[in-house]
Amino acid sequence: MPPRRYRELYRSEGAAQAEISGYQLSLVPRPKTATASDGAGGFGWQVHAEIEGHEVDTDVDVLVWSDIVQDSMEPSIAETYWQMVRTAWIYFSTGTLRRLMWLRKGPVIAALYPVGMLVLQAALAFIVALFIARLGQGGVARLGLTSTWGAALAALVFWAAGLVAAAMLLRWFRRQDGRLFVYYLMHDYAHSAALRGAYAPELEQRIAQFAGEIAVALSDPRYDEVLVVGHSSGAHVGVSVLADVQRSGLAGRHAVLGFLSLGQVVPMVSFLPEAHRLRRDLRDLSGRGDLCWVDVTAPGDGCAFALCDPVAVTGVSPPQKRWPLVISAAFTQTLSPARWAALRWRFFRLHFQYLCAFDQPGDYDYFQITAGPRTLENRYRTRNPSRSRIDVTASKYTSVGG
Secondary structure, three states, X not given: OOHHHHHHHHHHHHHHHHHHHOXXXXXXXXXXXXXXXXXXXXXXXXXXXXXXXXXXXXXXXEOOOHHHHHHHHOOOHHHHHHHHHHHHHHHHHOOHHHHHHHHOHHHHHHHHXXXXXXXXHHHHHHHHHHHHHHHHHXXXXXXXXXXXXXXXXXXXXXXXXXXXXXXXXXXXXHXXXXXXXXXXXXXXXXXXXXXXXXXXXXXXXXXXXXXHHHHHHHOOOOOOEEEEEEEOHHHHHHHHHHHHHHHOOOOOOOOEEEEEEEOOOOHHHHOOOOOHHHHHHHHHHHOOOOOEEEEEEOOOOOOOOOOEOHHHHHOOOOOOOOOOEXXXXXXXXXXXXXXXXXXXXXXXXXXXXXHOOOOOOOOOOHHHHHHOOOOHHHHOOOOOOOOOOEOOOOOOOOOOOO
């Protein structure tokens, strides 16, 4: 989503959660900063809250990297179909798809959704082209054309008309992608898999930029905590950013560091053969004692690897592994029965529920975590990991490179 959509979501859902939970929360616009993560002016806002008897002020920065993926979303329809074939081949030929399916079927089905829909759209387009061509041939037969050249020309004209109609249908499907998300998801998966798990140079550059911004914030005496939140694909980017931050040494650090990963799909990348960098970052970050990492998913979210410890299932747990603390947002318990019934089959909306209000929040409240008086570590100091978590190695590839 664009950064402004995240702000609107925080504003509306934060107000709803504050009313449900009985605290105060308000947003204040903030001017763009000169240290822009997106190259054109940073985007963020301020939050003022009164929670648990304390007044808290929070600066929120959106670290934008969606533009890198969006730049890969311009290909033609034909190029998108080539991306589909290439991406499917990478996951099939490396054995990664089978491992992912064994781990959690939901996110794999979500990954196969754009493939199935693109195949279906192509099949419908072919049927339309065939129907028009056959209709035209029937018309030629009824006209009783005796000239071989005349009949062939007429057939060619109707086949051309059929192909034009098929192309128009495919273009119509693409215009509907704001509702179907077929091209969006296909380009997203294709971008992640293009280098078989390795990061593209432009993403490496953005990760380095984010790490620099976070290091600056950690040394700012105004802040008690710097909390990094990574949702969905942002979770594995956040892992690499924070691994780089920790390796930098952080001299003069004032704030404590927290990492909240939500609805993560880390195995989609970490299970690929060339994901050495991500696997090394997972291993290194999971053993650090100078941060707190909490991973929140929910079995009701069919687009996430729910309750899968991203470090353990990737097979890179260090001897002194500390993180992440894997817990469940438990949608069936934290959403009212009516709301759960309304959202249960809206898979993409449920994938964003972590950033929204809950009717009956347990110990996961996104707005208390991001704008409350307690640090992530203090909030979950005595919390045990979910008993249903999956922490067995499932990846075929566990190398972390040199």
